[in-house]
Every structure is written in C-alpha cells, then in structure tokens.
Amino acid sequence: MAEVRRRLREDHPFAMLAEASSLYSALDPRNRSPFEQESPPQLTREKLIHSFLDVDLPETSALLYVIAELTDDELVSARIHRELAQRSHALPGWIKNLTTIAPPYCAVEMVHVLGDGDNVILGVCLPGGAELSIVVYIDHNLGTVVKDAFVVPEPLADLLAFMREKEGNDPDTSWNDLDPADARVRIEDAIERGAITFPPYETDSWPACRPLVEWITRLLPEGGRGYERPMWDDQALKELGHRFLESSFAAELKSDDDFADLLESLLWFGSAYGPCDPLHWSPVAVELLLVDWIPRKIVAPSSFLAKAPDLLRSFIRFAHHDRGIRASLTLETLDAVDRWEPEYQQAIRSPRPQGPMALLDAMGVLDPEETRDLPGRSDRVGGNAPDRSPPRKRRSRKAPPRVVEVVSDSVVVRRFQALTERYGDGRKLTQTGNPTLADARTLIALLETADVMDETIGDRAFKTSSAAELPELMFTIRWAIAAGALRKEHGKLRATAAWRKLAGKPGKQWLKAADALLKLGPLETFYAHARYRGPDDIVDELAPAILGLLIDGPLPVDAALDLVCEHAEMNYEWLAPYMQDPDHRRSTFTHDLDMLVLILGWAGTVDRLDATLEPDRWIPKKKRLVGGVLHLTTPGRWWLEAD
Numbered sequence: 001m002a003e004v005r006r007r008l009r010e011d012h013p014f015a016m017l018a019e020a021s022s023l024y025s026a027l028d029p030r031n032r033s034p035f036e037q038e039s040p041p042q043l044t045r046e047k048l049i050h051s052f053l054d055v056d057l058p059e060t061s062a063l064l065y066v067i068a069e070l071t072d073d074e075l076v077s078a079r080i081h082r083e084l085a086q087r088s089h090a091l092p093g094w095i096k097n098l099t100t101i102a103p104p105y106c107a108v109e110m111v112h113v114l115g116d117g118d119n120v121i122l123g124v125c126l127p128g129g130a131e132l133s134i135v136v137y138i139d140h141n142l143g144t145v146v147k148d149a150f151v152v153p154e155p156l157a158d159l160l161a162f163m164r165e166k167e168g169n170d171p172d173t174s175w176n177d178l179d180p181a182d183a184r185v186r187i188e189d190a191i192e193r194g195a196i197t198f199p200p201y202e203t204d205s206w207p208a209c210r211p212l213v214e215w216i217t218r219l220l221p222e223g224g225r226g227y228e229r230p231m232w233d234d235q236a237l238k239e240l241g242h243r244f245l246e247s248s249f250a251a252e253l254k255s256d257d258d259f260a261d262l263l264e265s266l267l268w269f270g271s272a273y274g275p276c277d278p279l280h281w282s283p284v285a286v287e288l289l290l291v292d293w294i295p296r297k298i299v300a301p302s303s304f305l306a307k308a309p310d311l312l313r314s315f316i317r318f319a320h321h322d323r324g325i326r327a328s329l330t331l332e333t334l335d336a337v338d339r340w341e342p343e344y345q346q347a348i349r350s351p352r353p354q355g356p357m358a359l360l361d362a363m364g365v366l367d368p369e370e371t372r373d374l375p376g377r378s379d380r381v382g383g384n385a386p387d388r389s390p391p392r393k394r395r396s397r398k399a400p401p402r403v404v405e406v407v408s409d410s411v412v413v414r415r416f417q418a419l420t421e422r423y424g425d426g427r428k429l430t431q432t433g434n435p436t437l438a439d440a441r442t443l444i445a446l447l448e449t450a451d452v453m454d455e456t457i458g459d460r461a462f463k464t465s466s467a468a469e470l471p472e473l474m475f476t477i478r479w480a481i482a483a484g485a486l487r488k489e490h491g492k493l494r495a496t497a498a499w500r501k502l503a504g505k506p507g508k509q510w511l512k513a514a515d516a517l518l519k520l521g522p523l524e525t526f527y528a529h530a531r532y533r534g535p536d537d538i539v540d541e542l543a544p545a546i547l548g549l550l551i552d553g554p555l556p557v558d559a560a561l562d563l564v565c566e567h568a569e570m571n572y573e574w575l576a577p578y579m580q581d582p583d584h585r586r587s588t589f590t591h592d593l594d595m596l597v598l599i600l601g602w603a604g605t606v607d608r609l610d611a612t613l614e615p616d617r618w619i620p621k622k623k624r625l626v627g628g629v630l631h632l633t634t635p636g637r638w639w640l641e642a643d
Helices: 002-009 014-026 034-038 045-054 058-070 074-084 156-167 180-195 210-218 234-245 258-272 283-297 308-323 327-348 356-362 401-407 411-423 437-447 471-483 506-520 522-526 538-551 557-571 582-602 634-640
Strands: 106-112 117-125 131-139 145-152 173-177 455-457 460-462 486-489 492-495 606-609 612-615 623-626 629-632
Touching: 002 014, 002 058, 014 058, 014 145, 014 210, 045 058, 045 074, 058 074, 058 210, 106 156, 106 180, 117 156, 117 180, 117 210, 131 156, 131 180, 131 210, 145 180, 145 210, 156 173, 180 210, 234 258, 234 308, 258 283, 258 308, 258 506, 283 308, 283 327, 308 327, 401 506, 401 634, 411 437, 411 471, 411 486, 411 492, 411 506, 411 582, 437 471, 471 486, 471 506, 471 522, 506 522, 506 634, 522 538, 522 582, 538 557, 538 582, 538 629, 538 634, 557 582, 557 629, 582 606, 629 634
Parallel strands: none
Antiparallel strands: 106 117, 106 173, 117 131, 131 145, 455 460, 486 492, 606 629, 612 623
16 A cells, blocks of 8 residues: 555656556456356455455545546446545545546547558546546557557647657658547457457556556547458459559569469468458568468478569569558568568478378377378478368369259358348448348348347346347358458448359359358457457367368367367467366367367368267357267368369
8 A cells, every 4th residue: 555655645647547557457357268267366356346445544545536437337436436425535636536537638540551550549638637648559460459558647749749759750650630439449449359369468568557548448439430451352352463463563473373373372361361451561461471371371382382482572562562652661571571581481491291281290199200101291301292271273173063962052152142132232331340230130030040139148138239249140241251252342241243143153152162261260250259369279270180180081079179189288388377277278179179160060061970969068058069070071072182
C-alpha cells in the first residue's frame, strides 16, 4: 500500500491509474485457458475486490474508485460504488469524479504505406483537467493484433508533435483523423485477437495497461467499421499473376516455367497471410516469407525453390510500381531479399525430408536409414519421389466418373451449392463483414450446421449477437471464399462468375474446395474467432503428414494422436501451465484432431470408422466420437495420389 500512497501524492493521475491497471491486468482471466478450470488460481479479480471492500483504508478506496471504472461488469462497479458511498477518506477530487469522464476528444491513426501495422492514438481529458494520450500499435503481419500499447501523461497535441518529429516528417507515414467509432472497433477487435493468441505478446507496458486502454476505448461510440482485409479469390489471383507475367518486370522470367509455378505460391502467401494483399511487400514480409514460410510450407526440390528470391525481387518491383511506392522503400525491401537470401538458400538445402515425411522425421518417429528412399526426401538427401500432398497441377486432370458420383453428395458440395444460391448476385453484410443474423438463421437450416442461435444453457439464455459466434457457418463461408465460390465486394457477399460456370460440374467444384482446404488451414480458420494457440496450429501443420500416412493404409485415430503429441513435445516450448501437463496437452490435441477429421469428412476425403459415441466432457448434453480408424475415401485417394 505504500506504493499506492506515493502514487496518490503525485500531481498527475497517470501514476495511480497505471498502478491500478497493472494490478488488475495481472489477474485478467484471459491470461488463463478454459482448460485450467480444474485448478483455479489462488487470487482472482473477484477476491481482490472483495479484500479491498473488507479493508477500509484510503489506499483500498483509491484502488476501488479506479477499478470501478476499469471493470466492464456493471454489477461489480455498482457494488463498489455502494461501498465507497459509506467511506469518507480524503482523496484527490479527480479520483472521486472518474464516473464523469468524457469520451476521448480525438482519435488519430498513424499509417505507413508498406502496411506492416498502424498506431491508433487517442486523447482524453480526465476530471480535473489532466490529459492522457494512448497509443495502440496494431500489427497486421501477425494477424491484426495489438502487439504493444502505452499511455503517456501528455496532451495529444504534444504527443503527436513529438512523434512527428521523431519520424522526421516521413513522407511515407500518414496521420489521419479517425472516426471515434472506427477507432473503438479496431482497438477492441485487435485486443480480442491478441488476448486469445498463445504465447501472448508482451512488452514493458503491455498488457499491463490493457485495462486502462479498454476503459478509455469503451467510452468511444459504437457502430464503427473495423479493418477489412481484401478477399482474393482464384480468379483475381490468376488475373494478377497474368498481369505480372505480361509486364516488363517479368521479362527475364518468361523463359523458365518454374517461375510461373513459384508465382502461385507467392500469391498464396500474399493473399492469405499478413495484410492479405499480394501487392503489399515490406522488409518484414520478405523475412517472414524467406526465413520461415517457404522452407516450412512449400514441398519442392531445392533447385526449384532456389529461384524464389529472383522471382520475389521482380514481383516486389512490379507491386511497388503498381502501388506507387517510393523508390527508396523499394530498395529497402529489395535489400531485405539480399539480407535473408543466404539463410534461405541454406534452409532449403538442409539435409531434411520434405512434405509429410519431413514432419514425421522431425518428430523422431522414423529411422533415417529406413526413410532414405521414402517419398518426401529432398534432392539433397536422396530420393526425388513426389510428395503426398495434393499436386499443384491436379486441376488439369478430370475426375473419373466414380469420384464424381461420390463427391456429388459430399457435404462441402451441397453446402457450397446452398451458399451460392442464397447469395447469388449479392446480399448485404454487416459492418464487420459478417452475414446478417437473419441470413445466418436461414443458412444454419440450409447448410444443416451444428450451430445454435440464442442457445440456452441451464436456466440462462445466451442471445446470439453476431454471426461470428457461429463457428461452423463462418468456417464454411471462409472455405467457400477461399475456393472461389463466393467473394466479398462492396459490402456484399456474392457468388462468383467463375463458380457459376461450374454449375452441373460437381467434380470440378469439389476439387476446388478440396485444394483450398489445406491452404486455408482448417483449424486456424474454424477457430478464427476463438483461438488459444498461435496462427500456425500444430494439427494443421501435421494434416499433410496424416494424409500421407493414409495413402499407405488405414490409420488408427490414437496413432495419429500419438504423432501429434510427440511432435508437440519435441518441437514446442509450452508456456501456459495447462499445456505443460502431458495429459492436458493430449486432451487439447484430441479435440483438435477430432475437429480436423470432421472437416476432412465434410470435404469427402476421409472416413472415420469403428468409433464409439461417448459423452463430451466439456458439453455434457452432447456426445463425441472416440477412437476408431481413419480411411481415405475413393475421392480422397484420387486427390492425394500423384499422376
């Protein structure tokens, strides 16, 4: 309490607010996973507040005045104020009048032309006249999440002048007034995504200032527009690729067909990761692509992959010219290619298997001598058999009649048909880019998803406020967009012209859906609004390996789960306490693997046979499949096996 007394004596309220925010943040339940419910923490926010209510001191009263505003629980706030009304401590006037605070008087965004991230900046005046400025950095490369934030005891005008001076009036940085409602939804959405990402992003000031930032943000008006990532369907990417290859920037690449194949992967990365725009390239994006993404994701001989930096240089020049980026920034981005190319070239030539076998070998479950000639070995370590993930050139092959017959009745084909018929020439989306609740209710019935609107649990009813709360429906829509069946355009969702041309061709429709699935990241996409791990989900990473094993024959679900757990044990450091326990990890991955198998079943590629139904430990009224054996379907085998 001595520290609280010292903070109260300071002239500016900032020190006291920061102290309370840091204390309240340390007990934030979002720091815990739901799987930790079996071992509740010794100290919670509720217990802390109760202890302050029981101890009548100036210091506890001061903390209670601030916590009453930091909390978003109106009942807790009311309870605190009832107790404070009975106390008569001599406290600064500003702290007793926090309930009269006005909304932030200004919101500004600081945006760089390369689009790695934005600063959203708020200015607010506290009771008594002191001012605070809040800076929230939202990183787009990491998934549009809050990566850092801080609060300073300065007027907004002074802070902006300092930041502008520090930037040196950079012509590539723009400072724009931001609609307060837009600022609110952008900050809140980015905080939510960051809070459910493990391991969390932490700095000296974040998430210690999160309760303070959230309180000030809640004062802003509702109804704003969040970040809208561009949606690139197959046709749009194809047109962009054609425009690049026909440009002067690609003149030296036309004689080598490998560059056209590599371009497909480059456009995949650009449209599905970071800002989700293949025309946005920065030094950070270059590093992510060369150091991590291509060596880990793309299965091909090193002689093929070695050409990626040259393609990237040409495409960066094309993209920056297309967007009107200054030459100095283009040079910085090209310098990043030069900087990271040696590490990249070494990585793609490292003595490792590729494709599904690379993941199994990384787990240590394969004998190097026994796997020397298995498919998936790179040309450096012997063997050049094709990998067992879906071939890039599969689109040119016509599905045999037996495959077409089976996939015609697959869940994904039926659902995509219902979606394209429903959305046709376009239906309006909400401001956050989701279907309206009326459309969502209709689609749940049409698609026969397991989503429940306005669910009742026990004696409590939970009203659905957004289609984002309906995971199976939203996953199916994202899948349809990735496959080119739907596209977002001018605030509407509509069926694409390319998909309409496939009417009556279920084989081609199914192939597009199947090809899009693994690129999409099934679990990452399904849990897009409620994730507890980082963007590269472990089970998503292992999906190609599991499919590769199925080519050789049926695979028990427990054996697939063993592979996942062994890979997680050997390749990840677990910071969350519940994931440090092997049994809890296995329980978590059981749920994830069950979900992956269910999605592969919707795709018509995998069947789960001989499983038993048991009560779900998390949802007692529901049952889940346990055990069983995974088998490739006839379409699944045709899809996976090389020509």
